[in-house]
Amino acid sequence: MAVATRPAVQFGCGQLVMTPGVAYLVEEGTLRAAQYLARHFTGDWGDLSDRDRAANDAAVRRGERLLSSYRITDTLTLWIITEADRSATTLLLPHEY
DSSP: OOOOOOOOOOSOOOEEEEOHHHHHHHHHTSOOHHHHHHHHHTTOOBSOOHHHHHHHHHHHHHTOOEEEEEEEETTEEEEEEEOTTSSEEEEEOGGGO
8 A cells, every 4th residue: 555645845935924914814713824835835836827837836946936826715815925035935815915
């Protein structure tokens, strides 16, 4: 029987930061940020087009900025952005950009 393993983290995250809107949702229990961070750091870019996914895959190799987008509900989307220099990863709502 094969044992499933988690994908390896593909890049550094730097300082983790969240905007006030995300902090509020985490605090009230509406959003569990850890599961989306895990997806982001393993190259699961969420709800992006194939073109944007390919751009992120290339950006990992080239050390460029990364963006993931996760549709949480019909009215709630979470973005996660890791800076090109990997100094910070920010969780934000699109309207907070």
